[in-house]
Amino acid sequence: AQTVTQSQPEMSVQEAETVTLSCTYDTSENNYYLFWYKQPPSRQMILVIRQEAYKQQNATENRFSVNFQKAAKSFSLKISDSQLGDTAMYFCAFFESNFGNEKLTFGTGTRLTIIP
Protein backbone atom coordinates (compact mmCIF):
# COMPACT_ATOMS: atom_id res chain seq x y z
CA ALA A 1 0.00 0.00 0.00
CA GLN A 2 1.13 3.51 -0.73
CA THR A 3 1.97 5.80 2.15
CA VAL A 4 2.56 9.54 2.19
CA THR A 5 4.50 11.19 5.00
CA GLN A 6 4.62 14.85 5.89
CA SER A 7 7.04 15.30 8.75
CA GLN A 8 6.29 18.95 9.50
CA PRO A 9 2.97 19.32 11.34
CA GLU A 10 3.32 23.11 11.52
CA MET A 11 5.43 25.81 9.93
CA SER A 12 5.43 29.56 9.96
CA VAL A 13 7.23 32.11 7.86
CA GLN A 14 7.32 35.86 7.44
CA GLU A 15 5.37 37.35 4.58
CA ALA A 16 7.40 37.62 1.35
CA GLU A 17 9.82 34.92 2.44
CA THR A 18 10.27 31.50 0.87
CA VAL A 19 9.15 28.31 2.57
CA THR A 20 9.57 24.66 1.68
CA LEU A 21 7.19 21.92 2.78
CA SER A 22 8.46 18.37 2.69
CA CYS A 23 6.76 15.16 1.62
CA THR A 24 7.99 11.64 1.16
CA TYR A 25 6.09 8.67 -0.16
CA ASP A 26 6.46 4.98 -0.54
CA THR A 27 5.43 2.98 -3.58
CA SER A 28 6.62 0.10 -5.69
CA GLU A 29 4.98 1.53 -8.79
CA ASN A 30 6.73 3.41 -11.56
CA ASN A 31 3.80 5.39 -12.96
CA TYR A 32 2.05 7.71 -10.59
CA TYR A 33 1.15 11.31 -9.91
CA LEU A 34 1.89 13.55 -6.97
CA PHE A 35 -0.06 16.58 -5.83
CA TRP A 36 -0.10 19.37 -3.35
CA TYR A 37 -3.51 20.48 -2.13
CA LYS A 38 -4.23 23.58 -0.10
CA GLN A 39 -7.01 23.63 2.49
CA PRO A 40 -7.77 27.11 3.83
CA PRO A 41 -9.97 27.64 6.90
CA SER A 42 -13.04 27.22 4.69
CA ARG A 43 -11.86 23.57 4.36
CA GLN A 44 -12.28 23.57 0.58
CA MET A 45 -9.63 21.37 -1.08
CA ILE A 46 -7.77 23.33 -3.74
CA LEU A 47 -5.23 21.81 -6.09
CA VAL A 48 -1.98 23.78 -5.99
CA ILE A 49 0.32 21.80 -8.24
CA ARG A 50 0.80 18.34 -9.71
CA GLN A 51 3.74 16.30 -10.92
CA GLU A 52 3.74 13.29 -13.23
CA ALA A 53 6.31 10.72 -12.15
CA TYR A 54 7.47 10.12 -15.72
CA LYS A 55 8.46 13.76 -16.11
CA GLN A 56 11.94 14.71 -14.96
CA GLN A 57 11.23 18.42 -15.06
CA ASN A 58 9.90 19.85 -11.83
CA ALA A 59 6.43 21.38 -12.05
CA THR A 60 5.98 25.12 -11.53
CA GLU A 61 2.83 27.20 -11.05
CA ASN A 62 3.59 30.86 -10.53
CA ARG A 63 5.00 31.18 -6.98
CA PHE A 64 4.69 27.45 -6.35
CA SER A 65 7.27 24.92 -7.46
CA VAL A 66 8.21 21.39 -6.52
CA ASN A 67 11.44 19.51 -6.04
CA PHE A 68 10.68 16.00 -7.23
CA GLN A 69 13.33 13.42 -6.42
CA LYS A 70 12.00 10.14 -7.77
CA ALA A 71 14.83 7.92 -6.55
CA ALA A 72 14.54 9.36 -3.06
CA LYS A 73 10.72 9.33 -3.23
CA SER A 74 10.65 12.92 -2.16
CA PHE A 75 8.27 15.67 -3.30
CA SER A 76 8.70 19.03 -1.62
CA LEU A 77 6.71 22.20 -2.26
CA LYS A 78 8.41 25.58 -2.39
CA ILE A 79 6.36 28.72 -1.98
CA SER A 80 8.18 31.87 -3.01
CA ASP A 81 7.26 35.40 -2.00
CA SER A 82 4.74 34.00 0.49
CA GLN A 83 1.49 35.90 0.95
CA LEU A 84 -1.01 36.07 3.79
CA GLY A 85 -3.49 34.17 1.63
CA ASP A 86 -1.12 31.22 1.59
CA THR A 87 -2.00 30.51 5.22
CA ALA A 88 -3.64 27.08 5.12
CA MET A 89 -3.19 23.37 5.63
CA TYR A 90 -1.17 21.81 2.84
CA PHE A 91 -1.61 18.16 1.95
CA CYS A 92 0.67 16.10 -0.20
CA ALA A 93 -1.18 13.40 -2.14
CA PHE A 94 -0.32 10.37 -4.27
CA PHE A 95 -2.22 8.81 -7.13
CA GLU A 96 -1.30 5.54 -8.79
CA SER A 97 -2.18 5.51 -12.44
CA ASN A 98 -3.72 2.08 -12.75
CA PHE A 99 -7.33 1.41 -13.49
CA GLY A 100 -9.12 -0.02 -10.51
CA ASN A 101 -6.99 1.99 -8.13
CA GLU A 102 -8.36 5.48 -8.52
CA LYS A 103 -7.92 6.88 -5.06
CA LEU A 104 -5.83 9.75 -3.80
CA THR A 105 -3.73 8.92 -0.75
CA PHE A 106 -3.07 11.95 1.42
CA GLY A 107 -0.41 12.81 3.96
CA THR A 108 -1.27 14.16 7.40
CA GLY A 109 -0.75 17.76 6.33
CA THR A 110 1.38 20.73 7.26
CA ARG A 111 -0.26 23.77 8.81
CA LEU A 112 1.42 26.81 7.27
CA THR A 113 1.05 30.25 8.82
CA ILE A 114 2.26 33.36 7.05
CA ILE A 115 3.15 36.07 9.52
CA PRO A 116 2.52 39.67 8.49
Next chain:
Amino acid sequence: EPEVTQTPSHQVTQMGQEVILRCVPISNHLYFYWYRQILGQKVEFLVSFYNNEISEKSEIFDDQFSVERPDGSNFTLKIRSTKLEDSAMYFCASSGTSGGDLPYNEQFFGPGTRLTVL
Protein backbone atom coordinates in the same frame (compact mmCIF):
# COMPACT_ATOMS: atom_id res chain seq x y z
CA GLU B 1 -16.19 27.48 -14.38
CA PRO B 2 -17.90 24.17 -13.61
CA GLU B 3 -17.71 23.01 -10.02
CA VAL B 4 -18.73 20.20 -7.75
CA THR B 5 -21.51 21.12 -5.34
CA GLN B 6 -22.54 19.42 -2.11
CA THR B 7 -25.61 19.69 0.10
CA PRO B 8 -26.15 20.27 2.89
CA SER B 9 -23.11 22.21 4.04
CA HIS B 10 -23.73 21.07 7.61
CA GLN B 11 -25.80 18.15 8.85
CA VAL B 12 -26.52 17.40 12.48
CA THR B 13 -28.03 14.04 13.34
CA GLN B 14 -28.66 11.76 16.26
CA MET B 15 -26.65 8.59 16.65
CA GLY B 16 -28.38 5.68 14.93
CA GLN B 17 -30.14 7.84 12.36
CA GLU B 18 -29.68 7.53 8.62
CA VAL B 19 -28.17 10.40 6.67
CA ILE B 20 -27.83 11.03 2.98
CA LEU B 21 -25.16 13.38 1.74
CA ARG B 22 -25.67 14.74 -1.73
CA CYS B 23 -23.25 15.77 -4.42
CA VAL B 24 -23.63 17.10 -7.92
CA PRO B 25 -20.43 16.30 -9.83
CA ILE B 26 -19.22 18.20 -12.85
CA SER B 27 -21.59 17.29 -15.65
CA ASN B 28 -19.29 15.53 -18.12
CA HIS B 29 -17.27 13.67 -15.50
CA LEU B 30 -17.38 9.90 -15.24
CA TYR B 31 -15.50 9.09 -12.03
CA PHE B 32 -16.92 9.97 -8.65
CA TYR B 33 -15.42 9.75 -5.19
CA TRP B 34 -16.16 10.24 -1.53
CA TYR B 35 -13.50 11.17 0.98
CA ARG B 36 -13.80 12.06 4.62
CA GLN B 37 -11.74 14.13 7.01
CA ILE B 38 -12.12 13.79 10.74
CA LEU B 39 -11.38 17.13 12.37
CA GLY B 40 -7.64 17.72 12.60
CA GLN B 41 -6.75 14.60 10.65
CA LYS B 42 -5.89 13.76 7.08
CA VAL B 43 -8.28 13.25 4.21
CA GLU B 44 -9.16 9.58 3.79
CA PHE B 45 -10.51 7.82 0.73
CA LEU B 46 -13.87 6.10 1.14
CA VAL B 47 -15.06 4.95 -2.25
CA SER B 48 -14.78 5.47 -5.98
CA PHE B 49 -17.60 4.95 -8.44
CA TYR B 50 -17.50 4.45 -12.17
CA ASN B 51 -19.96 3.15 -14.74
CA ASN B 52 -22.69 2.85 -12.11
CA GLU B 53 -20.74 0.64 -9.78
CA ILE B 54 -18.16 0.86 -7.04
CA SER B 55 -14.68 0.52 -8.50
CA GLU B 56 -12.79 0.65 -5.22
CA LYS B 57 -13.60 1.09 -1.54
CA SER B 58 -11.56 1.43 1.59
CA GLU B 59 -11.85 -0.57 4.80
CA ILE B 60 -13.70 2.40 6.30
CA PHE B 61 -16.50 1.89 3.79
CA ASP B 62 -18.32 -0.91 5.58
CA ASP B 63 -21.89 -2.16 5.28
CA GLN B 64 -23.22 0.99 6.93
CA PHE B 65 -22.20 2.99 3.88
CA SER B 66 -23.64 2.96 0.39
CA VAL B 67 -23.39 5.13 -2.68
CA GLU B 68 -25.80 5.73 -5.47
CA ARG B 69 -26.16 7.73 -8.63
CA PRO B 70 -29.94 7.87 -8.79
CA ASP B 71 -30.12 10.06 -11.88
CA GLY B 72 -27.78 11.71 -14.35
CA SER B 73 -26.63 14.42 -12.01
CA ASN B 74 -26.64 13.41 -8.34
CA PHE B 75 -24.20 11.22 -6.47
CA THR B 76 -25.14 10.32 -2.92
CA LEU B 77 -23.50 8.82 0.12
CA LYS B 78 -25.80 7.13 2.62
CA ILE B 79 -24.84 6.20 6.14
CA ARG B 80 -27.45 3.79 7.42
CA SER B 81 -27.01 4.05 11.17
CA THR B 82 -24.68 6.83 12.16
CA LYS B 83 -22.12 6.49 14.92
CA LEU B 84 -20.36 9.18 16.90
CA GLU B 85 -17.14 8.41 15.03
CA ASP B 86 -18.81 9.21 11.72
CA SER B 87 -18.60 12.90 12.64
CA ALA B 88 -16.35 14.37 9.98
CA MET B 89 -16.17 16.50 6.88
CA TYR B 90 -17.24 14.52 3.83
CA PHE B 91 -15.88 15.56 0.46
CA CYS B 92 -17.24 14.55 -2.90
CA ALA B 93 -14.93 14.68 -5.92
CA SER B 94 -15.25 13.94 -9.60
CA SER B 95 -12.88 13.53 -12.50
CA GLY B 96 -13.21 13.32 -16.23
CA THR B 97 -12.51 10.70 -18.83
CA SER B 98 -9.20 8.94 -19.03
CA GLY B 99 -8.43 10.20 -22.47
CA GLY B 100 -5.18 9.84 -24.37
CA ASP B 101 -2.19 8.27 -22.71
CA LEU B 102 -2.94 9.58 -19.26
CA PRO B 103 -5.20 7.44 -17.10
CA TYR B 104 -5.76 10.31 -14.81
CA ASN B 105 -7.65 13.53 -14.78
CA GLU B 106 -7.67 16.00 -11.94
CA GLN B 107 -10.10 15.25 -9.15
CA PHE B 108 -12.23 18.32 -8.48
CA PHE B 109 -13.42 18.54 -4.91
CA GLY B 110 -16.68 19.93 -3.62
CA PRO B 111 -16.82 22.26 -0.60
CA GLY B 112 -17.69 19.42 1.76
CA THR B 113 -20.51 18.52 4.12
CA ARG B 114 -19.78 18.73 7.81
CA LEU B 115 -21.56 15.85 9.53
CA THR B 116 -22.05 16.05 13.28
CA VAL B 117 -23.41 12.98 15.06
CA LEU B 118 -24.75 13.61 18.56
